[in-house]
Amino acid sequence: MEHLHKEEKIIKKKVKPTCCCSHDEPEHHDNDGHNHDEHDGHDHEHNVEGSAFKMFLPAIISFVLLLIGIAFDNYFPQDWFSGYVRIGWYFIAYLPVGIPVLKEAYESIVKGDVFSEFFLMCIATIGAFAIGQYPEGVAVMLFYSIGEVFQGLAVSKAKSNIKSLLDQRPDEVTILEDNIAKNVKAKDAAIGVIIQLKAGEKLGLDGELLSDTASFNTAALTGESKPDTKVKGETVLAGMINGNTIALVKVTALYKDSKLAKILELVQNATTKKAPAELFIRKFAKIYTPIVVYLAIAICLLPMLFVSNYVFSDWLYRALVFLVISCPCALVISIPLGYFGGIGAASKNGILFKGSNFLDSIANIQNVVVDKTGTMTEGVFKVQEVVISNDFDKDEILKLLNVLESKSTHPVAVAIHDYVGEIDSSITLENIEEISGHGLKASINGKELHAGNFKLMDKFNIQYDIDPNTIVYTTIAIAYDNKFAGYLTIADAIKEDAQITVSKLKALGVKTTMLSGDKTNVVQFVAEKLGIANAFGDLLPEDKVDKLNEIKAKNETVAFVGDGVNDAPVIALSTVGIAMGGLGSDAAIETADVVIQDDKPSKIAMAINIGKQTKKIVWQNITLAFVVKAAVLLLGAGGLATMWEAVFADVGVALLAILNAVRIQRMKF
Numbered sequence: 001m002e003h004l005h006k007e008e009k010i011i012k013k014k015v016k017p018t019c020c021c022s023h024d025e026p027e028h029h030d031n032d033g034h035n036h037d038e039h040d041g042h043d044h045e046h047n048v049e050g051s052a053f054k055m056f057l058p059a060i061i062s063f064v065l066l067l068i069g070i071a072f073d074n075y076f077p078q079d080w081f082s083g084y085v086r087i088g089w090y091f092i093a094y095l096p097v098g099i100p101v102l103k104e105a106y107e108s109i110v111k112g113d114v115f116s117e118f119f120l121m122c123i124a125t126i127g128a129f130a131i132g133q134y135p136e137g138v139a140v141m142l143f144y145s146i147g148e149v150f151q152g153l154a155v156s157k158a159k160s161n162i163k164s165l166l167d168q169r170p171d172e173v174t175i176l177e178d179n180i181a182k183n184v185k186a187k188d189a190a191i192g193v194i195i196q197l198k199a200g201e202k203l204g205l206d207g208e209l210l211s212d213t214a215s216f217n218t219a220a221l222t223g224e225s226k227p228d229t230k231v232k233g234e235t236v237l238a239g240m241i242n243g244n245t246i247a248l249v250k251v252t253a254l255y256k257d258s259k260l261a262k263i264l265e266l267v268q269n270a271t272t273k274k275a276p277a278e279l280f281i282r283k284f285a286k287i288y289t290p291i292v293v294y295l296a297i298a299i300c301l302l303p304m305l306f307v308s309n310y311v312f313s314d315w316l317y318r319a320l321v322f323l324v325i326s327c328p329c330a331l332v333i334s335i336p337l338g339y340f341g342g343i344g345a346a347s348k349n350g351i352l353f354k355g356s357n358f359l360d361s362i363a364n365i366q367n368v369v370v371d372k373t374g375t376m377t378e379g380v381f382k383v384q385e386v387v388i389s390n391d392f393d394k395d396e397i398l399k400l401l402n403v404l405e406s407k408s409t410h411p412v413a414v415a416i417h418d419y420v421g422e423i424d425s426s427i428t429l430e431n432i433e434e435i436s437g438h439g440l441k442a443s444i445n446g447k448e449l450h451a452g453n454f455k456l457m458d459k460f461n462i463q464y465d466i467d468p469n470t471i472v473y474t475t476i477a478i479a480y481d482n483k484f485a486g487y488l489t490i491a492d493a494i495k496e497d498a499q500i501t502v503s504k505l506k507a508l509g510v511k512t513t514m515l516s517g518d519k520t521n522v523v524q525f526v527a528e529k530l531g532i533a534n535a536f537g538d539l540l541p542e543d544k545v546d547k548l549n550e551i552k553a554k555n556e557t558v559a560f561v562g563d564g565v566n567d568a569p570v571i572a573l574s575t576v577g578i579a580m581g582g583l584g585s586d587a588a589i590e591t592a593d594v595v596i597q598d599d600k601p602s603k604i605a606m607a608i609n610i611g612k613q614t615k616k617i618v619w620q621n622i623t624l625a626f627v628v629k630a631a632v633l634l635l636g637a638g639g640l641a642t643m644w645e646a647v648f649a650d651v652g653v654a655l656l657a658i659l660n661a662v663r664i665q666r667m668k669f
Helices: 002-013 041-074 083-110 117-130 134-166 259-272 276-305 312-326 329-348 356-363 394-405 411-420 454-459 498-507 520-530 541-553 565-573 586-591 602-637 643-666
Strands: 172-177 180-185 194-197 207-209 213-217 228-231 247-251 351-353 367-370 377-388 430-435 439-444 447-452 474-480 483-494 511-515 534-536 558-562 576-580 594-596
Touching: 041 083, 041 134, 083 117, 083 134, 117 134, 117 276, 117 312, 134 643, 276 312, 312 602, 312 643, 329 351, 329 356, 329 602, 329 643, 351 356, 351 602, 356 576, 356 602, 367 541, 367 602, 377 394, 377 411, 394 411, 394 439, 394 447, 394 474, 394 483, 411 474, 411 483, 447 454, 454 474, 483 520, 498 511, 498 520, 498 602, 511 520, 511 541, 520 534, 541 558, 541 565, 558 565, 558 602, 565 576, 565 586, 594 602, 602 643
Parallel strands: 367 511, 367 558, 511 534, 558 576, 576 594
Antiparallel strands: 172 180, 172 194, 194 247, 207 247, 213 228, 351 594, 377 483, 430 439, 439 447, 447 474, 474 483
16 A cells, blocks of 8 residues: 555655655755746656656666566577576566565555555565566566556656646845835735846735736636736735736735645645545455465465366465565556646646545535625625715715725725725724624714625614616615615626536536625526526525525535635535635635636536546546456466566556556646
8 A cells, every 4th residue: 555655745745746766856955955847847858757767767677678688588598597696687677677676565564554566566576586486576567566656657647747837936025114125034924015026036925015006917817818917906826927027015914824825735745645446445355455465375276275286386476476476566556646747637637626525526416506796706896876865965974984994894895995995094993893794883973884695784773765676786784873874786796607617518418506695686687697596685694594405415525715804614615615716715615625726617617527537537547447357366376477467467557547647637628
């Protein structure tokens, strides 16, 4: 089972994978310890090629010596190539590929894992030497080692997209102190300092853009190649690459608290949560491998009780063939690799899975439940209409409303502030209270001020003379001194790819349901435009939980997609929780199982498709390995298969499984 542990350590150590031959691929560092892979693309490419050659070098040496030995044995007989010289030749050919595996077997035994695949390979090859089958002994270990190298390269390829995230934060940032530029360690930069970001430079910390406008390449974070233009006051994240002008950014989060830091933590921990297939293979191998060893012993020794012309070396050979065939390499390597490939393909497209188990879960989703605001709509509101009663001073009411809404971070509050303008500092509100799912209330000069939905008016028995159901857009009702003062309507644009998302989900056989705290007629209006049949509005956070439980009660697997703090309970309750990571709250991101970094709803269908393809590939590999091994095992036990067939059944199937597993990284989703 060493492969599984080896693959888990790869991300955590932030190094490229090693094969069993112990040829590490060093990262490219300079003397100060900084990683320059991102700057020295060509050098890195040559380093990778050089490392791959070094990984194959022991196998190349063994292969050349083996070919020469076989030629001397069969095609160009030499008098001197016999006896101890011949044994020594094959022994030398065995050493480059055999020593690392013997070492791994010893270390596994010391750790208490006796029946590892390394142990099986050692028994099989040493046994082959013991009965004089020297070329076959070398060949088995050679092809096994080649399979190991291919595994290392395949895992490296699978991790390349994930590893690119690990290189996104510069170690140093340039800050301005009294208009003087100064380089400091990114981890030492305090909140509130101003970063000067040059053209082509990566941002080291999350912050607020102070420049009027700037264009950023966000491909490493979101998978989106199109530059993202930000304007003054908007949030910019660590890992974004500045365009062609100098930009000023005010730091809003410490190095360890940046969105990218949390993303890296998610990625690094992803391998600890195993899919059911991986857990099955772990348990299976622990039981299967010892049984195979005992069966091999039985194949070798039991026939002496029943076969009259029993020849020990013949039955030992059959037992060794049986051992080679039975090695669970194809399963142990290809299944985790399939899931790594799925996680890597998702990361490349700006989708982060917190574990391979969620790749399995999302593949079986039957119903996707989406929030409206910030998920299917832009979450950027604009005031459309202002209706204030003649009994009130319109300007005064709007000023009071602006001050009250300034205490909220909701997009609606931002829209009101954009419409009304600067906050009147002469107004002081007291006893400000947020009523979940309703709105805000406060007092001024002994009078109550309420702002929220019409349920807030009903809660405080404030009478109004309009029918809220006749208003399509989101409505903010206002009451002052317990009298209805009027309302504002606010509209939120539907995201460009929202309609495509619903269509893609339908094509995948997945239902879509919309739940929102917004007005029912607004939710129905948006749902109708998107083609969503089931949509419910006017829901409090606990109502969303109830609706989700209703869906789950029908034995349906549910994915909930949201972005707000109020969505955290339903995200946690769902089969798979999906958070919008760009605009989403930290609570939603931390609770979710899957994070979509660029807030594009079309990535929901993409995530499901990646899950389905990953699961498909994993089960193809399981089926291939079991069918081929079962067939050749029977032939081996009956003496009809040689070591060469055994090599194909083990290493050949493993290589086919690896090639199949890496396909997912080349797929277009």
